[in-house]
Amino acid sequence: MPSGYKFVIVDDHPLFRGALKQALSGIDGVGTILEAGDFETAKTVITANEDADLVLLDLSMPGASGLSGLISLRAIHSAIPMVVVSAHDDPETIRRALELGASGFISKSASMEDIRSAVRTVLSGGIAAPAGVDLGVERDPEISDLIKRLQSLTPQQTRVLGMLAEGLLNKQIAYELSVSEATIKAHVSAVLQKLGVDSRTQAVIMLSRIGSDPLPVA
Known part of the structure:
Protein backbone atom coordinates (compact mmCIF):
# COMPACT_ATOMS: atom_id res chain seq x y z
CA MET A 1 0.00 0.00 0.00
CA PRO A 2 1.60 3.33 -1.06
CA SER A 3 2.32 5.66 1.83
CA GLY A 4 0.78 8.98 0.87
CA TYR A 5 0.88 11.14 -2.23
CA LYS A 6 4.08 11.51 -4.22
CA PHE A 7 4.68 14.98 -5.65
CA VAL A 8 7.40 16.26 -7.99
CA ILE A 9 8.33 19.97 -7.93
CA VAL A 10 10.16 21.24 -11.03
CA ASP A 11 11.48 24.78 -10.62
CA ASP A 12 14.95 26.31 -10.92
CA HIS A 13 14.53 28.66 -7.94
CA PRO A 14 15.34 26.91 -4.63
CA LEU A 15 13.35 29.49 -2.65
CA PHE A 16 10.24 28.92 -4.71
CA ARG A 17 10.67 25.14 -4.54
CA GLY A 18 10.80 25.59 -0.77
CA ALA A 19 7.58 27.62 -0.79
CA LEU A 20 5.80 25.01 -2.93
CA LYS A 21 7.10 22.25 -0.67
CA GLN A 22 5.70 24.11 2.33
CA ALA A 23 2.33 24.46 0.59
CA LEU A 24 2.24 20.77 -0.37
CA SER A 25 3.25 19.69 3.14
CA GLY A 26 -0.03 21.16 4.36
CA ILE A 27 -2.08 18.72 2.26
CA ASP A 28 -3.55 15.69 4.02
CA GLY A 29 -1.98 12.43 2.95
CA VAL A 30 1.24 13.84 1.49
CA GLY A 31 4.05 11.29 1.47
CA THR A 32 7.06 12.08 -0.71
CA ILE A 33 8.04 15.40 -2.29
CA LEU A 34 10.77 15.15 -4.94
CA GLU A 35 12.49 18.16 -6.48
CA ALA A 36 14.18 18.99 -9.79
CA GLY A 37 15.95 22.26 -10.55
CA ASP A 38 16.32 21.87 -14.30
CA PHE A 39 14.71 20.12 -17.24
CA GLU A 40 17.18 17.22 -17.49
CA THR A 41 16.76 16.36 -13.80
CA ALA A 42 12.98 16.66 -14.19
CA LYS A 43 13.00 14.09 -17.01
CA THR A 44 15.10 11.71 -14.94
CA VAL A 45 12.92 12.07 -11.84
CA ILE A 46 9.65 11.66 -13.76
CA THR A 47 10.99 8.66 -15.70
CA ALA A 48 12.02 6.99 -12.43
CA ASN A 49 8.76 7.79 -10.60
CA GLU A 50 5.88 6.75 -12.79
CA ASP A 51 3.82 6.32 -9.63
CA ALA A 52 3.96 10.07 -8.92
CA ASP A 53 0.55 11.59 -8.23
CA LEU A 54 1.28 15.10 -9.44
CA VAL A 55 4.01 17.22 -11.05
CA LEU A 56 4.23 20.96 -10.40
CA LEU A 57 6.11 22.51 -13.33
CA ASP A 58 7.60 25.97 -13.79
CA LEU A 59 7.47 27.11 -17.42
CA SER A 60 10.75 29.05 -17.47
CA MET A 61 13.83 27.11 -16.52
CA PRO A 62 17.16 25.87 -17.90
CA GLY A 63 16.82 23.25 -20.61
CA ALA A 64 13.26 24.00 -21.70
CA SER A 65 11.45 27.03 -22.99
CA GLY A 66 7.88 27.64 -22.05
CA LEU A 67 5.18 25.20 -22.98
CA SER A 68 7.52 22.89 -24.92
CA GLY A 69 8.77 21.65 -21.55
CA LEU A 70 5.22 20.74 -20.55
CA ILE A 71 4.71 18.90 -23.86
CA SER A 72 7.95 16.91 -23.47
CA LEU A 73 7.45 15.99 -19.81
CA ARG A 74 3.82 14.98 -20.31
CA ALA A 75 4.94 12.58 -23.02
CA ILE A 76 7.12 10.63 -20.56
CA HIS A 77 4.18 9.52 -18.40
CA SER A 78 1.04 11.01 -19.88
CA ALA A 79 -1.07 9.63 -17.02
CA ILE A 80 0.65 11.80 -14.37
CA PRO A 81 -1.25 15.07 -13.90
CA MET A 82 0.93 18.13 -14.47
CA VAL A 83 0.15 21.52 -13.00
CA VAL A 84 1.92 24.53 -14.49
CA VAL A 85 3.18 27.06 -11.96
CA SER A 86 4.21 30.31 -13.63
CA ALA A 87 4.61 34.04 -13.21
CA HIS A 88 3.31 34.33 -16.77
CA ASP A 89 -0.32 34.11 -15.74
CA ASP A 90 -1.97 35.87 -18.68
CA PRO A 91 -5.11 34.21 -20.13
CA GLU A 92 -3.21 33.09 -23.28
CA THR A 93 -0.56 31.18 -21.39
CA ILE A 94 -3.08 29.59 -19.02
CA ARG A 95 -5.38 28.51 -21.85
CA ARG A 96 -2.55 27.12 -23.99
CA ALA A 97 -1.13 25.17 -21.04
CA LEU A 98 -4.52 23.57 -20.36
CA GLU A 99 -5.10 22.83 -24.08
CA LEU A 100 -1.70 21.13 -24.23
CA GLY A 101 -2.62 18.77 -21.43
CA ALA A 102 -1.86 20.53 -18.15
CA SER A 103 -4.32 19.51 -15.42
CA GLY A 104 -4.08 22.91 -13.80
CA PHE A 105 -2.41 26.29 -13.67
CA ILE A 106 -1.20 28.11 -10.56
CA SER A 107 0.09 31.67 -10.67
CA LYS A 108 3.37 32.25 -8.82
CA SER A 109 1.56 35.01 -6.96
CA ALA A 110 -1.03 32.56 -5.57
CA SER A 111 -1.41 32.18 -1.81
CA MET A 112 -0.47 28.97 0.02
CA GLU A 113 -4.16 28.13 0.38
CA ASP A 114 -4.81 28.73 -3.33
CA ILE A 115 -1.92 26.40 -4.20
CA ARG A 116 -3.28 23.68 -1.89
CA SER A 117 -6.79 24.16 -3.24
CA ALA A 118 -5.60 23.79 -6.85
CA VAL A 119 -3.59 20.67 -5.99
CA ARG A 120 -6.58 19.11 -4.18
CA THR A 121 -8.78 19.84 -7.23
CA VAL A 122 -6.36 18.05 -9.55
CA LEU A 123 -5.84 15.11 -7.18
CA SER A 124 -9.60 14.59 -7.17
CA GLY A 125 -9.63 14.47 -10.97
CA GLY A 126 -10.56 18.07 -11.73
CA ILE A 127 -8.90 20.85 -13.70
CA ALA A 128 -7.59 23.79 -11.67
CA ALA A 129 -7.52 27.22 -13.28
CA PRO A 130 -7.17 30.56 -11.49
CA ALA A 131 -10.53 31.92 -10.39
CA GLY A 132 -11.92 34.96 -12.14
CA VAL A 133 -9.74 34.71 -15.26
CA ASP A 134 -11.60 34.68 -18.57
CA LEU A 135 -9.51 32.33 -20.69
CA GLY A 136 -11.20 33.45 -23.92
CA VAL A 137 -10.34 31.76 -27.20
CA GLU A 138 -7.13 31.53 -29.19
CA ARG A 139 -6.80 34.62 -31.37
CA ASP A 140 -3.73 33.45 -33.29
Missing part, protein backbone atom coordinates in the same frame (compact mmCIF):
# COMPACT_ATOMS: atom_id res chain seq x y z
CA PRO A 141 -4.99 31.02 -35.98
CA GLU A 142 -1.49 29.59 -36.49
CA ILE A 143 -1.11 28.75 -32.78
CA SER A 144 -4.65 27.32 -32.73
CA ASP A 145 -3.77 25.06 -35.68
CA LEU A 146 -0.45 24.09 -34.09
CA ILE A 147 -2.11 23.11 -30.79
CA LYS A 148 -4.57 20.87 -32.68
CA ARG A 149 -1.68 19.24 -34.53
CA LEU A 150 0.28 18.69 -31.30
CA GLN A 151 -2.83 17.21 -29.67
CA SER A 152 -2.96 14.63 -32.49
CA LEU A 153 0.50 13.19 -31.64
CA THR A 154 0.74 9.99 -29.62
CA PRO A 155 2.77 10.16 -26.37
CA GLN A 156 5.69 8.38 -28.06
CA GLN A 157 5.58 10.74 -31.07
CA THR A 158 5.52 13.68 -28.66
CA ARG A 159 8.58 12.32 -26.84
CA VAL A 160 10.39 11.97 -30.16
CA LEU A 161 9.49 15.56 -31.08
CA GLY A 162 10.78 16.77 -27.71
CA MET A 163 14.06 14.94 -28.28
CA LEU A 164 14.38 16.37 -31.79
CA ALA A 165 14.00 19.79 -30.17
CA GLU A 166 16.92 18.92 -27.89
CA GLY A 167 19.02 18.24 -30.98
CA LEU A 168 19.29 14.45 -30.57
CA LEU A 169 19.96 12.27 -33.61
CA ASN A 170 17.74 9.31 -34.50
CA LYS A 171 20.24 6.80 -33.10
CA GLN A 172 20.46 8.75 -29.81
CA ILE A 173 16.65 8.87 -29.52
CA ALA A 174 16.48 5.13 -30.30
CA TYR A 175 18.99 4.46 -27.51
CA GLU A 176 17.11 6.70 -25.04
CA LEU A 177 13.76 5.03 -25.76
CA SER A 178 15.20 1.48 -26.12
CA VAL A 179 13.77 0.95 -29.59
CA SER A 180 15.29 0.45 -33.05
CA GLU A 181 16.46 3.33 -35.23
CA ALA A 182 13.92 2.21 -37.85
CA THR A 183 11.13 2.72 -35.30
CA ILE A 184 12.37 6.25 -34.60
CA LYS A 185 12.51 7.01 -38.34
CA ALA A 186 8.88 5.94 -38.59
CA HIS A 187 7.97 8.14 -35.60
CA VAL A 188 9.81 11.14 -37.10
CA SER A 189 7.97 10.67 -40.41
CA ALA A 190 4.63 10.51 -38.59
CA VAL A 191 5.48 13.62 -36.56
CA LEU A 192 6.43 15.60 -39.67
CA GLN A 193 3.26 14.48 -41.43
CA LYS A 194 0.99 15.40 -38.48
CA LEU A 195 2.68 18.79 -38.07
CA GLY A 196 2.48 19.42 -41.81
CA VAL A 197 6.21 20.13 -42.22
CA ASP A 198 8.98 18.70 -44.42
CA SER A 199 11.96 18.61 -42.11
CA ARG A 200 13.06 18.05 -38.52
CA THR A 201 14.24 21.67 -38.41
CA GLN A 202 10.79 22.96 -39.35
CA ALA A 203 9.21 20.70 -36.71
CA VAL A 204 11.53 22.11 -34.03
CA ILE A 205 10.79 25.69 -35.14
CA MET A 206 7.05 24.96 -34.87
CA LEU A 207 7.47 23.55 -31.37
CA SER A 208 9.51 26.58 -30.33
CA ARG A 209 6.65 28.85 -31.42
CA ILE A 210 4.40 27.36 -28.77
CA GLY A 211 7.29 27.11 -26.36
CA SER A 212 8.61 30.62 -26.58
CA ASP A 213 8.34 32.75 -23.51
CA PRO A 214 5.25 34.95 -23.75
CA LEU A 215 7.23 37.94 -22.50
CA PRO A 216 9.84 39.67 -24.67
CA VAL A 217 13.37 39.01 -23.48
CA ALA A 218 15.14 42.25 -22.63
Whole structure:
Protein backbone atom coordinates (compact mmCIF):
# COMPACT_ATOMS: atom_id res chain seq x y z
CA MET A 1 0.00 0.00 0.00
CA PRO A 2 1.60 3.33 -1.06
CA SER A 3 2.32 5.66 1.83
CA GLY A 4 0.78 8.98 0.87
CA TYR A 5 0.88 11.14 -2.23
CA LYS A 6 4.08 11.51 -4.22
CA PHE A 7 4.68 14.98 -5.65
CA VAL A 8 7.40 16.26 -7.99
CA ILE A 9 8.33 19.97 -7.93
CA VAL A 10 10.16 21.24 -11.03
CA ASP A 11 11.48 24.78 -10.62
CA ASP A 12 14.95 26.31 -10.92
CA HIS A 13 14.53 28.66 -7.94
CA PRO A 14 15.34 26.91 -4.63
CA LEU A 15 13.35 29.49 -2.65
CA PHE A 16 10.24 28.92 -4.71
CA ARG A 17 10.67 25.14 -4.54
CA GLY A 18 10.80 25.59 -0.77
CA ALA A 19 7.58 27.62 -0.79
CA LEU A 20 5.80 25.01 -2.93
CA LYS A 21 7.10 22.25 -0.67
CA GLN A 22 5.70 24.11 2.33
CA ALA A 23 2.33 24.46 0.59
CA LEU A 24 2.24 20.77 -0.37
CA SER A 25 3.25 19.69 3.14
CA GLY A 26 -0.03 21.16 4.36
CA ILE A 27 -2.08 18.72 2.26
CA ASP A 28 -3.55 15.69 4.02
CA GLY A 29 -1.98 12.43 2.95
CA VAL A 30 1.24 13.84 1.49
CA GLY A 31 4.05 11.29 1.47
CA THR A 32 7.06 12.08 -0.71
CA ILE A 33 8.04 15.40 -2.29
CA LEU A 34 10.77 15.15 -4.94
CA GLU A 35 12.49 18.16 -6.48
CA ALA A 36 14.18 18.99 -9.79
CA GLY A 37 15.95 22.26 -10.55
CA ASP A 38 16.32 21.87 -14.30
CA PHE A 39 14.71 20.12 -17.24
CA GLU A 40 17.18 17.22 -17.49
CA THR A 41 16.76 16.36 -13.80
CA ALA A 42 12.98 16.66 -14.19
CA LYS A 43 13.00 14.09 -17.01
CA THR A 44 15.10 11.71 -14.94
CA VAL A 45 12.92 12.07 -11.84
CA ILE A 46 9.65 11.66 -13.76
CA THR A 47 10.99 8.66 -15.70
CA ALA A 48 12.02 6.99 -12.43
CA ASN A 49 8.76 7.79 -10.60
CA GLU A 50 5.88 6.75 -12.79
CA ASP A 51 3.82 6.32 -9.63
CA ALA A 52 3.96 10.07 -8.92
CA ASP A 53 0.55 11.59 -8.23
CA LEU A 54 1.28 15.10 -9.44
CA VAL A 55 4.01 17.22 -11.05
CA LEU A 56 4.23 20.96 -10.40
CA LEU A 57 6.11 22.51 -13.33
CA ASP A 58 7.60 25.97 -13.79
CA LEU A 59 7.47 27.11 -17.42
CA SER A 60 10.75 29.05 -17.47
CA MET A 61 13.83 27.11 -16.52
CA PRO A 62 17.16 25.87 -17.90
CA GLY A 63 16.82 23.25 -20.61
CA ALA A 64 13.26 24.00 -21.70
CA SER A 65 11.45 27.03 -22.99
CA GLY A 66 7.88 27.64 -22.05
CA LEU A 67 5.18 25.20 -22.98
CA SER A 68 7.52 22.89 -24.92
CA GLY A 69 8.77 21.65 -21.55
CA LEU A 70 5.22 20.74 -20.55
CA ILE A 71 4.71 18.90 -23.86
CA SER A 72 7.95 16.91 -23.47
CA LEU A 73 7.45 15.99 -19.81
CA ARG A 74 3.82 14.98 -20.31
CA ALA A 75 4.94 12.58 -23.02
CA ILE A 76 7.12 10.63 -20.56
CA HIS A 77 4.18 9.52 -18.40
CA SER A 78 1.04 11.01 -19.88
CA ALA A 79 -1.07 9.63 -17.02
CA ILE A 80 0.65 11.80 -14.37
CA PRO A 81 -1.25 15.07 -13.90
CA MET A 82 0.93 18.13 -14.47
CA VAL A 83 0.15 21.52 -13.00
CA VAL A 84 1.92 24.53 -14.49
CA VAL A 85 3.18 27.06 -11.96
CA SER A 86 4.21 30.31 -13.63
CA ALA A 87 4.61 34.04 -13.21
CA HIS A 88 3.31 34.33 -16.77
CA ASP A 89 -0.32 34.11 -15.74
CA ASP A 90 -1.97 35.87 -18.68
CA PRO A 91 -5.11 34.21 -20.13
CA GLU A 92 -3.21 33.09 -23.28
CA THR A 93 -0.56 31.18 -21.39
CA ILE A 94 -3.08 29.59 -19.02
CA ARG A 95 -5.38 28.51 -21.85
CA ARG A 96 -2.55 27.12 -23.99
CA ALA A 97 -1.13 25.17 -21.04
CA LEU A 98 -4.52 23.57 -20.36
CA GLU A 99 -5.10 22.83 -24.08
CA LEU A 100 -1.70 21.13 -24.23
CA GLY A 101 -2.62 18.77 -21.43
CA ALA A 102 -1.86 20.53 -18.15
CA SER A 103 -4.32 19.51 -15.42
CA GLY A 104 -4.08 22.91 -13.80
CA PHE A 105 -2.41 26.29 -13.67
CA ILE A 106 -1.20 28.11 -10.56
CA SER A 107 0.09 31.67 -10.67
CA LYS A 108 3.37 32.25 -8.82
CA SER A 109 1.56 35.01 -6.96
CA ALA A 110 -1.03 32.56 -5.57
CA SER A 111 -1.41 32.18 -1.81
CA MET A 112 -0.47 28.97 0.02
CA GLU A 113 -4.16 28.13 0.38
CA ASP A 114 -4.81 28.73 -3.33
CA ILE A 115 -1.92 26.40 -4.20
CA ARG A 116 -3.28 23.68 -1.89
CA SER A 117 -6.79 24.16 -3.24
CA ALA A 118 -5.60 23.79 -6.85
CA VAL A 119 -3.59 20.67 -5.99
CA ARG A 120 -6.58 19.11 -4.18
CA THR A 121 -8.78 19.84 -7.23
CA VAL A 122 -6.36 18.05 -9.55
CA LEU A 123 -5.84 15.11 -7.18
CA SER A 124 -9.60 14.59 -7.17
CA GLY A 125 -9.63 14.47 -10.97
CA GLY A 126 -10.56 18.07 -11.73
CA ILE A 127 -8.90 20.85 -13.70
CA ALA A 128 -7.59 23.79 -11.67
CA ALA A 129 -7.52 27.22 -13.28
CA PRO A 130 -7.17 30.56 -11.49
CA ALA A 131 -10.53 31.92 -10.39
CA GLY A 132 -11.92 34.96 -12.14
CA VAL A 133 -9.74 34.71 -15.26
CA ASP A 134 -11.60 34.68 -18.57
CA LEU A 135 -9.51 32.33 -20.69
CA GLY A 136 -11.20 33.45 -23.92
CA VAL A 137 -10.34 31.76 -27.20
CA GLU A 138 -7.13 31.53 -29.19
CA ARG A 139 -6.80 34.62 -31.37
CA ASP A 140 -3.73 33.45 -33.29
CA PRO A 141 -4.99 31.02 -35.98
CA GLU A 142 -1.49 29.59 -36.49
CA ILE A 143 -1.11 28.75 -32.78
CA SER A 144 -4.65 27.32 -32.73
CA ASP A 145 -3.77 25.06 -35.68
CA LEU A 146 -0.45 24.09 -34.09
CA ILE A 147 -2.11 23.11 -30.79
CA LYS A 148 -4.57 20.87 -32.68
CA ARG A 149 -1.68 19.24 -34.53
CA LEU A 150 0.28 18.69 -31.30
CA GLN A 151 -2.83 17.21 -29.67
CA SER A 152 -2.96 14.63 -32.49
CA LEU A 153 0.50 13.19 -31.64
CA THR A 154 0.74 9.99 -29.62
CA PRO A 155 2.77 10.16 -26.37
CA GLN A 156 5.69 8.38 -28.06
CA GLN A 157 5.58 10.74 -31.07
CA THR A 158 5.52 13.68 -28.66
CA ARG A 159 8.58 12.32 -26.84
CA VAL A 160 10.39 11.97 -30.16
CA LEU A 161 9.49 15.56 -31.08
CA GLY A 162 10.78 16.77 -27.71
CA MET A 163 14.06 14.94 -28.28
CA LEU A 164 14.38 16.37 -31.79
CA ALA A 165 14.00 19.79 -30.17
CA GLU A 166 16.92 18.92 -27.89
CA GLY A 167 19.02 18.24 -30.98
CA LEU A 168 19.29 14.45 -30.57
CA LEU A 169 19.96 12.27 -33.61
CA ASN A 170 17.74 9.31 -34.50
CA LYS A 171 20.24 6.80 -33.10
CA GLN A 172 20.46 8.75 -29.81
CA ILE A 173 16.65 8.87 -29.52
CA ALA A 174 16.48 5.13 -30.30
CA TYR A 175 18.99 4.46 -27.51
CA GLU A 176 17.11 6.70 -25.04
CA LEU A 177 13.76 5.03 -25.76
CA SER A 178 15.20 1.48 -26.12
CA VAL A 179 13.77 0.95 -29.59
CA SER A 180 15.29 0.45 -33.05
CA GLU A 181 16.46 3.33 -35.23
CA ALA A 182 13.92 2.21 -37.85
CA THR A 183 11.13 2.72 -35.30
CA ILE A 184 12.37 6.25 -34.60
CA LYS A 185 12.51 7.01 -38.34
CA ALA A 186 8.88 5.94 -38.59
CA HIS A 187 7.97 8.14 -35.60
CA VAL A 188 9.81 11.14 -37.10
CA SER A 189 7.97 10.67 -40.41
CA ALA A 190 4.63 10.51 -38.59
CA VAL A 191 5.48 13.62 -36.56
CA LEU A 192 6.43 15.60 -39.67
CA GLN A 193 3.26 14.48 -41.43
CA LYS A 194 0.99 15.40 -38.48
CA LEU A 195 2.68 18.79 -38.07
CA GLY A 196 2.48 19.42 -41.81
CA VAL A 197 6.21 20.13 -42.22
CA ASP A 198 8.98 18.70 -44.42
CA SER A 199 11.96 18.61 -42.11
CA ARG A 200 13.06 18.05 -38.52
CA THR A 201 14.24 21.67 -38.41
CA GLN A 202 10.79 22.96 -39.35
CA ALA A 203 9.21 20.70 -36.71
CA VAL A 204 11.53 22.11 -34.03
CA ILE A 205 10.79 25.69 -35.14
CA MET A 206 7.05 24.96 -34.87
CA LEU A 207 7.47 23.55 -31.37
CA SER A 208 9.51 26.58 -30.33
CA ARG A 209 6.65 28.85 -31.42
CA ILE A 210 4.40 27.36 -28.77
CA GLY A 211 7.29 27.11 -26.36
CA SER A 212 8.61 30.62 -26.58
CA ASP A 213 8.34 32.75 -23.51
CA PRO A 214 5.25 34.95 -23.75
CA LEU A 215 7.23 37.94 -22.50
CA PRO A 216 9.84 39.67 -24.67
CA VAL A 217 13.37 39.01 -23.48
CA ALA A 218 15.14 42.25 -22.63
